[in-house]
Amino acid sequence: MPEEKIRILIAKPGLDGHDRGAKVIARALRDAGMEVIYTGLRQTPEMIVEAALQEDVDAIGLSILSGAHMTLFPRVIQLLKEKGLDDVLVFGGGIIPDQDVPELKRLGVRGIFGPGTSTDTIVEFVREEIRRHRAGEPRQ
Amino acid sequence: MAGDARALARLISLVEDEDPSARAALAILYPRTGRAHLVGITGAPGTGKSTLVNEMAKVYRRRELTVGIVAVDPTSPFSGGAILGDRVRMRELAGDPGIFIRSMATRGSLGGLARATSDAVKVLDAAGYDRVLIETVGAGQAEVDIAKTAHTTIVVEAPGFGDDIQAIKAGILEIADVFAVNKADREGADSTVTALEMMLDLNGTQVGRWRPPIIKTVAIRGDGVPDLVDRVEAHYDHLRDSGLLARKEEERVRDELVALLQHELTQALLASLRPGELDEWVRRVARREADPYAAAQSLVHRRSR
Amino acid sequence: MFDRKELERIEADRRRWEDTTLKESLKRLPECREKFITVSGEPVQRLYTPADIAGVDFNRDIGWPGEFPFTRGVHPTMYRSRPWTMRMFAGFGTAEETNARFKYLLKHGETGLSVAFDMPTLYGYDTDAPEAAGEFGKCGVAVSSLADMEILFDGIPMGEITTSMTINAPAAVIWAMYLVAAEKQGWKMEQLGGTIQNDILKEYIAQKEFLFPPKPSMRLIVDTIEFGSKHVPKWNTISISGYHIREAGATAAQELAFTLADGMTYVEWAMQRGLDVDEFAPRLSFFFNAHMDFFEEIAKYRAARRIWAKVMRDKFGAKNPRSWWLRFHTQTAGCSLTAQQPENNIVRTALEALSAVLGGTQSLHTNSMDEALALPSEKAVTIALRTQQIIAHESGVVNTVDPLAGSFFVEALTNRMEEEANRYFREIEALGGVLPAIEKGYFQRQIAESAYRYQREIDTKSRVVVGVNEYVAEEPLEIPLLEMDREGERRQIARLQRVRAERNNEAVSQKLAALEEAARGTQNLMPFIIEAVREYATLGEICDVFRKVFGEYREPVYF
Numbered sequence A: 001m002p003e004e005k006i007r008i009l010i011a012k013p014g015l016d017g018h019d020r021g022a023k024v025i026a027r028a029l030r031d032a033g034m035e036v037i038y039t040g041l042r043q044t045p046e047m048i049v050e051a052a053l054q055e056d057v058d059a060i061g062l063s064i065l066s067g068a069h070m071t072l073f074p075r076v077i078q079l080l081k082e083k084g085l086d087d088v089l090v091f092g093g094g095i096i097p098d099q100d101v102p103e104l105k106r107l108g109v110r111g112i113f114g115p116g117t118s119t120d121t122i123v124e125f126v127r128e129e130i131r132r133h134r135a136g137e138p139r140q
Numbered sequence B: 001m002a003g004d005a006r007a008l009a010r011l012i013s014l015v016e017d018e019d020p021s022a023r024a025a026l027a028i029l030y031p032r033t034g035r036a037h038l039v040g041i042t043g044a045p046g047t048g049k050s051t052l053v054n055e056m057a058k059v060y061r062r063r064e065l066t067v068g069i070v071a072v073d074p075t076s077p078f079s080g081g082a083i084l085g086d087r088v089r090m091r092e093l094a095g096d097p098g099i100f101i102r103s104m105a106t107r108g109s110l111g112g113l114a115r116a117t118s119d120a121v122k123v124l125d126a127a128g129y130d131r132v133l134i135e136t137v138g139a140g141q142a143e144v145d146i147a148k149t150a151h152t153t154i155v156v157e158a159p160g161f162g163d164d165i166q167a168i169k170a171g172i173l174e175i176a177d178v179f180a181v182n183k184a185d186r187e188g189a190d191s192t193v194t195a196l197e198m199m200l201d202l203n204g205t206q207v208g209r210w211r212p213p214i215i216k217t218v219a220i221r222g223d224g225v226p227d228l229v230d231r232v233e234a235h236y237d238h239l240r241d242s243g244l245l246a247r248k249e250e251e252r253v254r255d256e257l258v259a260l261l262q263h264e265l266t267q268a269l270l271a272s273l274r275p276g277e278l279d280e281w282v283r284r285v286a287r288r289e290a291d292p293y294a295a296a297q298s299l300v301h302r303r304s305r
Numbered sequence C: 001m002f003d004r005k006e007l008e009r010i011e012a013d014r015r016r017w018e019d020t021t022l023k024e025s026l027k028r029l030p031e032c033r034e035k036f037i038t039v040s041g042e043p044v045q046r047l048y049t050p051a052d053i054a055g056v057d058f059n060r061d062i063g064w065p066g067e068f069p070f071t072r073g074v075h076p077t078m079y080r081s082r083p084w085t086m087r088m089f090a091g092f093g094t095a096e097e098t099n100a101r102f103k104y105l106l107k108h109g110e111t112g113l114s115v116a117f118d119m120p121t122l123y124g125y126d127t128d129a130p131e132a133a134g135e136f137g138k139c140g141v142a143v144s145s146l147a148d149m150e151i152l153f154d155g156i157p158m159g160e161i162t163t164s165m166t167i168n169a170p171a172a173v174i175w176a177m178y179l180v181a182a183e184k185q186g187w188k189m190e191q192l193g194g195t196i197q198n199d200i201l202k203e204y205i206a207q208k209e210f211l212f213p214p215k216p217s218m219r220l221i222v223d224t225i226e227f228g229s230k231h232v233p234k235w236n237t238i239s240i241s242g243y244h245i246r247e248a249g250a251t252a253a254q255e256l257a258f259t260l261a262d263g264m265t266y267v268e269w270a271m272q273r274g275l276d277v278d279e280f281a282p283r284l285s286f287f288f289n290a291h292m293d294f295f296e297e298i299a300k301y302r303a304a305r306r307i308w309a310k311v312m313r314d315k316f317g318a319k320n321p322r323s324w325w326l327r328f329h330t331q332t333a334g335c336s337l338t339a340q341q342p343e344n345n346i347v348r349t350a351l352e353a354l355s356a357v358l359g360g361t362q363s364l365h366t367n368s369m370d371e372a373l374a375l376p377s378e379k380a381v382t383i384a385l386r387t388q389q390i391i392a393h394e395s396g397v398v399n400t401v402d403p404l405a406g407s408f409f410v411e412a413l414t415n416r417m418e419e420e421a422n423r424y425f426r427e428i429e430a431l432g433g434v435l436p437a438i439e440k441g442y443f444q445r446q447i448a449e450s451a452y453r454y455q456r457e458i459d460t461k462s463r464v465v466v467g468v469n470e471y472v473a474e475e476p477l478e479i480p481l482l483e484m485d486r487e488g489e490r491r492q493i494a495r496l497q498r499v500r501a502e503r504n505n506e507a508v509s510q511k512l513a514a515l516e517e518a519a520r521g522t523q524n525l526m527p528f529i530i531e532a533v534r535e536y537a538t539l540g541e542i543c544d545v546f547r548k549v550f551g552e553y554r555e556p557v558y559f
Ligand code: B12
Pocket: A010, A015, A016, A017, A018, A019, A020, A021, A022, A024, A025, A060, A061, A062, A063, A064, A065, A066, A067, A091, A092, A093, A094, A095, A113, A114, A115, A116, A117, A118, A119, A122, C116, C117, C118, C119, C122, C138, C139, C140, C166, C206, C207, C208, C209, C243, C244, C247, C248, C333, C334, C335, C336, C337, C338, C370, C371, C372, C373, C374, C375, C376, C455
């Protein structure tokens, strides 16, 4: 039956090869009924944004454990703006020190999930954010 | 529209979600379709379809042709979700505005394509992409749907993926216009070629009929891919020059119309039933008080009465 | 170890016990869970008895330390003669900062060095490459040229300490830098001891730091093995690693089996090159993980030694007993450590370290309590080092060799590990060996499966992780985290530019051209790399030559 599937891009920007978490998240989202496009490793922000555009995803989940998030997250956000994709939900996880979270949120990263987060929490977050977006509710 | 990748991407989603507004858009686009050469790529999992698509796209780009790509992966029957991973193999195409890649999940449809694939292909066709490459799921069996959707179907075989003659699936001859024996850097490629040749010989040759060429490729290095592309192009010329293209198109339209009719009529019939009417029949059939044929007949006729 | 009559008597008694004592007890006090499993998901019985090791022959299967099959250890006296090497994996920011950390650790009783490189270095890029944006020094120390290596070991006698370097695809280049830096300190190659990880197979499988396709990568490795056995005889030219396989999500048995299968593949390749197995096999070393399941880990190490000894002697025909030895480094499991209540990690690490010691490790890294937060701070790393020292000097476990031998449970688990590994070997064999299995995604799929299962166990609370899904407390973080020199990157890039300006650029081009030509042929590349490094050709420049000649590898993705 017609239904608006949730489509999500899970991406590994930069050189970081830690993909255990990203794969776990991709699977959890899949098992929650979503369509997950997995980019593979060593993606540039340009590649990620292009894929998000062509795949018309509702959300981009970035996974970084290498510490390069303050360079790579902002770049992805900036490119999304340039392409007019500012309505795409951006969230992420990995090793992100607490002190960097406020700045990332200010830039527009909607959720950041560190080690120990249950995948159920992440699935719930994605569903809720996308439900609200589709219902036309503003993002606070 | 080719300029607006965003709108294109959005429209494909609407098509996939069977959104009512997609119909109107497709209707408007329809006259502009029918220009692209549609090429299907099918074959068992892991034979190198995505890698080949990547290399073929590079060859087309060198020839200054634009390329749309639709890559289909299976939807999990348990969760309804999917992980779409074909794109990973096509990373070298990133950043080229003459390329558009779209991943699709089957969403329950069998036969190697999603229900919306042919409409998504129309959208890319109308958007002006010169070639549209369609990678099927690769379920390992002959995928008939792709032969109906594409003008030219490439069947990818690889040594070590069931290369003996029995394993080359029956039915593959009906769908293959071109064979790619990929991973030719590996042992056994020649025997795969021989097995295919023998099969084609058994099938007999007729003058004027297209005999599927067999091309050895090494997709990871791009070897043999220009040749493969030449043969794919030659097949299209053959279709056009022999008048088969028009015939094929009519067949395709016929199938499509019939499928649409089935869908429409079923929807209309189901919508016309009293609440619970279907369930009643279901129960009766399940209890063996009626047979399913009789049930179907009486539901259909109840309506025409 | 028990005769049949004895076993029958024990079995009878067991049935009696089950029908009486146990039954009674279960009525009053049922067990908490229906199934008890290890961290790897393997079932554990309520009780183990001689019946569970009925097939064990003491001399054949357990035997004597220092003798085939080495189940009890590779040395007859183990830690009574020499404690394991306390080797803390360290590196961050610039060479200067890491040099200071090395000296700090040595001062506090560390007995060997271990270098962590930053992401660009691990991937063969110089600090100023576009690919390196944002990654400088974040995950280890940046080494772009010989100049950095000289600073890294400044004031450290390279011929007297052994150094382990976690470097893989560009290992030959980094090793060459080490050799030349040591030469400049006045040491001869024969005097140098240490390890390069240099294990590319597990990169495709787990760590993902591959650069080139498998075949040229394997060639580079065999080149280093060959060069080492001729010129740097005390160097371990490869550290065949299960650590990363385990951290990517594998079970203990998968870690064991996949690692040993990789090891066999290297032996096969080196023998195909025409090397004598007894010439290089004594320099092969291993690297395992120490996860939380205490006994399962100990069984894994014991089984590893036994399997390897048999494989080397019986499959590869090695004659030198040293070729039969499986010597290994251990690192405690980073993935068992939590961001929540980080102090708890000290306890986890202590337990894991203890299992490595009871399993007979040759060297050990203990993770710091801030593992899930950042690279280790000085305070955190000191506690981690002290943990090893406490085990070595206070716990008494070093007083006897292989103290757990003969435990019904441990011996039964050791046997099961060996059986499991053999089952995996057969599966890999059926796929055509390790390289085809990598291409078919066999390992990657197995590991992803195990990782997901483990995650779901935690999500559903069927596995308790203290502070994460039980005994949770919302406390603010109270431990200090590592602070790095904010100017480090700028200084590193300035140095790199100075190196490029001041070196003899004509000589560099010449050496790089010679390297390229050799790479297209079949000669051993080590001498060419050393020549280029000596002229201060950078890591990125040398790896670019390889990228050009060998091509770049892209991984297939499997779930
Ligand atoms: C496992 C591991 C490895 C494995 C990786 C295997 C693999 N294929 O993934 C191995 C051993 C290979 C490895 C290697 C290295 N590692 Co490591 N590794 C870890 C470790 C111990 C656990 C990570 C993990 O997989 N956890 C399990 C998964 C399920 O959790 P997770 O990834 O955190 O994901 C959860 C959340 O973060 C979040 N999440 C993650 N991604 C995403 C994405 C989205 C969209 C969302 C919503 C959520 C989300 O949800 C997940 C579920 O809870 C961490 C420390 C730690 N305990 O966290 C260090 C750590 C990440 N590694 C580190 C380092 C330095 C390295 C190396 C560079 C070491 C070196 N110098 O050689 C190499 C580089 C490897 C590479 N190619 O990139 C550092 C990074 C330092 C920093 N950022 O400041 C850490 C923090 C350890 C440390 N303290 O030093 N590592």
